[in-house]
Amino acid sequence: MSVKVFLNEGEIPRQWYNLAADLPSPLQPPLGPDGNPISPDMLAPVFPMNLIEQEVSQSRWIKIPDEVLNLLYRWRPSPLHRAVYLEKALDTPARIYYKNESLSPPGSHKPNTAVAQAWYNKTFGIKRLTTETGAGQWGSALAFACSLLGLECKVFMVRISFDQKPFRKIMMQTWNADCVASPSKETNAGREILAATPDTPGSLGIAISEAVEAAVTDKSGETRYSLGSVLNHVLLHQTVIGLEAKKQLEMFGEKKPDVVIGCAGGGSNFAGLAFPFVNDKINGAQIEIIPVEPASCPTMTRAPFVYDHGDTAKMTPLLAMYSLGHAFIPPPIHAGGLRYHGMAPLVSQAIVEGLLTPQAMVQNECYQAAVTFARTEGIIIAPETSHAVAAVIREAKKAKEEKKQKVILFNLSGHGMMDLAGYDAFFQGKLQDYVLPEEDIKKSLSAIAGYPKPSANKSGKW
């Protein structure tokens, strides 16, 4: 019996799938400072117009340019594995499959959109991209993409991560990117913060402010900003994952998955795998679709559906999403990629529509799942991915109790080679099972109490 199937390059999907075309209710529009919907051209100083067009597109299928396919071919299609050894260890009747996105050169799903964004920017005449990065996965992926296309890349990396994870910085440098600690002296935002608090460890919010400022203030007009998750076009680019997985499940003889699982921070790896199956669900298929988040940063399971800024410094438009409030600072868990205060508008709207059933997990259950996975399937996964695997193990145990032959599909979004300190902390019994107190949510949300509210929706819970 096969434990994995490949696709040839010729079998890669030729179009991205855009869930916005199929949601029962339309997405709520982003709002500007005046509380009115923004027009696409208001985003032009930040993003190139070809990506803005994708951001607002209502087309169901969007052609992947041949040049982007050529970039994806450097590591795609990715294999779909059947987790026969995990199944055996769990003694479950469930059949478990995973899409292995850890095999890209930067080690995660992030390059799927990084190469597309870099290509669209280059095509638009842009010479230089700026971005922020926390733990470094996204910064590495954009550095990789820019290196392949000959674009300059500037990464503002949260200072505490910059100091603690020097290897991520060296990865970016190897791919020719300029990575600086944030706050830096290179932007007004950075200089002001450094003047007030010289010893600040930095934050993702500050780094975003610096990256956006660096893009929009470049007088050459040849610099833009790039974001690694949350936005519609980012999730769109990730749908190659789910579209490939559909073909590969058929090669394994499976008609459909019963359960689809992905971890969700900003939402992009989850959406990439899940959205093609959300489409099937909208069309009547029985599929449970589970985004998994940390209990320390519970946007989907405990936050309200609101209008909020995408960044702490309030530089972005207001987005309709599940949010803990833009000033929320989550506890220091090891899954740095899941410490975002909001959730992608497309994922949020799908939750409002009742299409998804989010779950939240604490750290020790996730790392126990990751260790079980490493010792059965053999792959050391990223701390973010461990949230998906913890949910998979719960579902597989449930299938055993119910004696059901469920098909479970999940996204192995990245490897853990750059994140081994978390495993060490787990082995030493030092991991805390943070569950965010209710009063912290209330306090954080008070900052957005006066914001506009998303309009009523028949199935929404707000």
Add this chain to the structure above:
Amino acid sequence: MSVKVFLNEGEIPRQWYNLAADLPSPLQPPLGPDGNPISPDMLAPVFPMNLIEQEVSQSRWIKIPDEVLNLLYRWRPSPLHRAVYLEKALDTPARIYYKNESLSPPGSHKPNTAVAQAWYNKTFGIKRLTTETGAGQWGSALAFACSLLGLECKVFMVRISFDQKPFRKIMMQTWNADCVASPSKETNAGREILAATPDTPGSLGIAISEAVEAAVTDKSGETRYSLGSVLNHVLLHQTVIGLEAKKQLEMFGEKKPDVVIGCAGGGSNFAGLAFPFVNDKINGAQIEIIPVEPASCPTMTRAPFVYDHGDTAKMTPLLAMYSLGHAFIPPPIHAGGLRYHGMAPLVSQAIVEGLLTPQAMVQNECYQAAVTFARTEGIIIAPETSHAVAAVIREAKKAKEEKKQKVILFNLSGHGMMDLAGYDAFFQGKLQDYVLPEEDIKKSLSAIAGYPKPSANKSGKW
């Protein structure tokens, strides 16, 4: 045009190729303490008999057991890439292909033999393996293999690496291995050395002594020692690489490579790719086959073909090989996997026969090649692999000068995610181009002056 081809699981080679069957002159036998050839049963306390049989086998093809194939399927077959972007950057008429062994869960070619050795040991009734590791690549691979098969694994890791590279230790722990710094207090060899030199940084020689002692002194009889390179059976297991590559070159429409290149420390990744092509060369094909070593540890290019111990502590039999002397301590280059005083007997004999043309490289040329590779092909390679890439770039430039459409094939033996400190040193201009002084070689070789000599061979240079 395709940039890579996969094979399906069903297309994996079913037999390993044993070069010992085809060498024009037979291998020189290992010698015991009395200077006479050892018998296979003298190795029984160290290795299981099924692997000893492989070690001495003269069969050309050795069946890969189905259970070992199932272990290899967890990540194999590996893709063969065409390096179109590197070719373009070099403006070379050469067509460059690479076998991507970096996609295994531990990130290198090492698991090809680790899973086979673990399986043969388990089949023989062994419950526990011991080994040594320097930088940690081999220890990680054996930990991975033992984890999949439920064997205990004990790794003695050179103390200075243990302290400097804590992530490798955490990888091994995640795969359930017990990794201790060497010298340790767990063996007589370790205790004696610690008593004499409490602050010693350790060495591979000491670690081997500890690992062999821990295996042979276990009174249960259920422990054996495992080696990650050098020996015939280890190289045998790696030939899946070259056998897959042959099929894949055909899929690219290539009849044969003109040049085959691999880095060589103990010799296993080089042999794995090259030996099936050495067979073609013996049968008349025109192929230049190049093992590449560091100029700081030049066994193949500057050492004599002698009988020497495989370890510093002289616990192993005498092997006929190119050697700088078992007490040789190479300069501290970043390619830790290439810092071995000897060279695999099979590779050594192929050199004696005139079948291979070794090259030596200094560090800065290698890292420059690695950075070029990362910025064109997108993969950050291991420092060991950078030696192969440096030689590839030389060959590609030569092809340009000669206006020849050569086909160059090399082994991308591992990724550099765990070894980024070397890239950092390169960017900072801190790398030294060590070339071993002649007097150091003479001095080191004086320790083996009285050893038996390999018998005369028509094409040998000793």
